Amino acid sequence: MNAFFRKLRWLVQRPSRARELQEELRFHLEQEAEERQDDGLTEDEAQWAARREIGNLALVEEDTRAAWGWTGPEQLARDIGYGLRQIRRNPSFSAIAIATLALGIGGIAAMFSAFDTVLIRPLPYTNADRLVMIWLDMG
Amino acid sequence: MRAHTPARVELLQGTLDLLILRTLLTGPAHGHAIAKHIQRTSEELLQVETGSLYPALHRLEAKGWIDANWERSNKGKRARFYKLTPLGRRQLATERSKWETLARAIGLILNPADQEAQ
Numbered sequence: 364m365n366a367f368f369r370k371l372r373w374l375v376q377r378p379s380r381a382r383e384l385q386e387e388l389r390f391h392l393e394q395e396a397e398e399r400q401d402d403g404l405t406e407d408e409a410q411w412a413a414r415r416e417i418g419n420l421a422l423v424e425e426d427t428r429a430a431w432g433w434t435g436p437e438q439l440a441r442d443i444g445y446g447l448r449q450i451r452r453n454p455s456f457s458a459i460a461i462a463t464l465a466l467g468i469g470g471i472a473a474m475f476s477a478f479d480t481v482l483i484r485p486l487p488y489t490n491a492d493r494l495v496m497i498w499l500d501m502g
Numbered sequence: 503m504r505a506h507t508p509a510r511v512e513l514l515q516g517t518l519d520l521l522i523l524r525t526l527l528t529g530p531a532h533g534h535a536i537a538k539h540i541q542r543t544s545e546e547l548l549q550v551e552t553g554s555l556y557p558a559l560h561r562l563e564a565k566g567w568i569d570a571n572w573e574r575s576n577k578g579k580r581a582r583f584y585k586l587t588p589l590g591r592r593q594l595a596t597e598r599s600k601w602e603t604l605a606r607a608i609g610l611i612l613n614p615a616d617q618e619a620q
Contacts, residue, residue: 366564366565366566369564369566370564373564383572383582384556384560386580386582387532387533387556387581387582388552388556390532390533390534390575390579390580390581390582391532391533391534391552391556393579394532394534394535394575395534397577398538416552417552417553418551418552418553419553422553423552423553423556423557426553426556426557427556427557427559427560429557430557430558430560430561430564431560431564432564
């Protein structure tokens with residue numbers, strides 16, 4: 364099967380795959396502990412030794428999940444979610460911040476569009492540089 | 503308890519995939535068995551870190567070179583067994599010849615005298 368479709372399927376199955384990964388690593392840990400018990404360690408010692416061998420379990424899980432792809436989009440979704448939660452948590456601060464940004468951006472945009480038409484863009488007539496202004500001075 | 507083992511060699515980047523594929527050539531195995539097989543077969547010179555093994559296995563699975571299924575281990579526990587796919591078999595052949603070419607090339611440079619003597 365195409366690798367892309369496999370990854371797409373894994374995206375949908377992500378929660379169940381995460382559980383399976385935990386079970387897979389738990390099995391590894393049990394195997395390692397059993398092997399150490401066979402080497403002559405007590406059950407407790409063997410379990411601790413196995414834990415030390417495998418290292419940071421959460422990190423192993425995370426690195427393995429990264430192999431499934433989608434880590435970038437997932438992190439982006441988490442960041443957006445976190446941002447929204449922060450906005451909801453302190454609504455008055457958020458309102459002021461949003462209003463400040465809106466006024467700032469709006470003001471600058473309005474000023475720029477005025478400058479743009481008046482100073483930067485040529486006038487909308489042919490040979491605009493040959494336009495002259497004529498007036499009467501009745502003084 | 504592992505102090506008797508000689509100094510370990512760091513795995514070169516990218517060689518773990520090759521070793522995993524080669525290990526699975528003899529038949530399906532779960533992660534722990536793969537790690538132990540590599541360790542034992544290399545006379546304990548190569549240590550496969552859990553933190554590199556499982557990401558590598560899942561990466562190979564994502565590429566379609568190996569396939570995973572839950573089966574019972576010889577002690578009756580549920581374990582995730584990996585097996586080589588036809589695609590993985592072809593990949594193993596490619597990686598293997600690449601590695602052998604590289605090893606030969608480096609050997610030629612490190613031991614020029616040997617080559618001149620022949």
